[in-house]
Amino acid sequence: MLIKIPRASDCKEHEVTDEKLYHQRRAFMTHAVPTLAAALVAPSLLLSACNKSSNASASNTNAATDDALTPYEDVTTYNNFYEFGTDKSDPARLAANFKTQAWTLRVEGAVKNSGVYTLEDLIAKHPPQERIYRLRCVEAWSMVIPWMGIPLGDLIKQLEPLSSARFIQFETLNDASQMPGLNTSVLRWPYVEGLRMDEALHPLTLLATGLYGKSLLGQNGAPIRLVVPWKYGFKSIKSIVAMRFLPEQPVTAWNQNAPREYGFYANVNPNVDHPRWSQKKERRIGEFQKRETRLFNGYDEVASLYSGMDLKTYF
Ligand SMILES: Nc1nc2c(c(=O)[nH]1)N[C@H]1C(S)=C(S)[C@@H](COP(=O)(O)O)O[C@H]1N2
Ligand SMILES: [Mo]
Numbered sequence: 001m002l003i004k005i006p007r008a009s010d011c012k013e014h015e016v017t018d019e020k021l022y023h024q025r026r027a028f029m030t031h032a033v034p035t036l037a038a039a040l041v042a043p044s045l046l047l048s049a050c051n052k053s054s055n056a057s058a059s060n061t062n063a064a065t066d067d068a069l070t071p072y073e074d075v076t077t078y079n080n081f082y083e084f085g086t087d088k089s090d091p092a093r094l095a096a097n098f099k100t101q102a103w104t105l106r107v108e109g110a111v112k113n114s115g116v117y118t119l120e121d122l123i124a125k126h127p128p129q130e131r132i133y134r135l136r137c138v139e140a141w142s143m144v145i146p147w148m149g150i151p152l153g154d155l156i157k158q159l160e161p162l163s164s165a166r167f168i169q170f171e172t173l174n175d176a177s178q179m180p181g182l183n184t185s186v187l188r189w190p191y192v193e194g195l196r197m198d199e200a201l202h203p204l205t206l207l208a209t210g211l212y213g214k215s216l217l218g219q220n221g222a223p224i225r226l227v228v229p230w231k232y233g234f235k236s237i238k239s240i241v242a243m244r245f246l247p248e249q250p251v252t253a254w255n256q257n258a259p260r261e262y263g264f265y266a267n268v269n270p271n272v273d274h275p276r277w278s279q280k281k282e283r284r285i286g287e288f289q290k291r292e293t294r295l296f297n298g299y300d301e302v303a304s305l306y307s308g309m310d311l312k313t314y315f
Helices: 019-031 036-046 056-062 090-094 119-123 152-159 197-201 253-257 300-306
Strands: 104-109 115-118 129-136 141-151 167-172 192-196 206-211 225-227 240-246 281-284
Touching: 104 119, 115 119, 129 225, 141 152, 152 197, 152 206, 167 197, 192 197, 197 300
Parallel strands: 104 240, 141 281
Antiparallel strands: 104 115, 129 141, 141 206, 167 192, 167 240, 206 225
16 A cells, blocks of 8 residues: 655645744744643644654754754855855855756665665655754854754665665766756766765764755755755755765765865864864854854764764864
8 A cells, every 4th residue: 555645845835834933933942831731732833834744852852952043045045056056146046947856866886775766755654854953064154954854864774785885975966957067177076975874874864855844945955965964064965866885985075176174074073173264163144153163063962973083083
């Protein structure tokens, strides 16, 4: 029997949660007295209107609960997506007609269920959940975004990697007819990224299909992108068309471009400066006063993944 599972992209316009409502919910959560009533009401209020099946109480244990959300307008107009140009305003402008219909993903390498999947088939078993995450760009700005997505680990388990698979490489669409930046040599294309298997399986790691309760726009990496909140933003690869299970650490776009400046791990770390600027502080988009950058972007629960590793060597 086929069971239809609602996805972020299935939202009808009237079901879409608007930004004001999101901010009201956030205010409610922040100021709520932790009574039994609040505990019962709050999780349902946090659910995206079109996705009542997701488990908000579980997903929000990992949320950046006391940070204000970055306005939708900023999240969708101040972007890094070099396939559409290097200016922060290029992606919103040039990805306006980005085609995401009939999207397919290749699953390759050391994995039992390899093959070409339609996006719908690939994630059908995993209803999207809402996760409010900070994302800290290597350029020392940050945002707080209510993502919709599925834990990457759930998908990996479904795909059944072989025991030899220790890393996953991800690849972005490489379509110059839609992505004018691909005609430049600012990076080597296609854009690729990678995670160690335990990082990929970590419950914080999300494959995002939406934000603010709406399907992703092209500039944010539609129809599916990674969100790894304890790493610099460039690890969160957009518009993914391939996932490759590998025994060795894969090549990644920014590391290949400038290995001294961008490591494979790219964990947010105020104690390891970029060769050309400090990483100690960040500007939250929409704020004036700079904030202190926190190790692992404040997601302390990932620290055990790196115990025994010198984070200055493995930056
Ligand atoms: N394919 C691809 N993915 C990418 C990038 C890119 O240029 N190409 N930029 C990265 C960088 S540097 C950041 S900070 C985040 C920004 O995500 P956002 O625009 O949704 O905030 O996307 C990342 N993913
Ligand atoms: Mo970034």
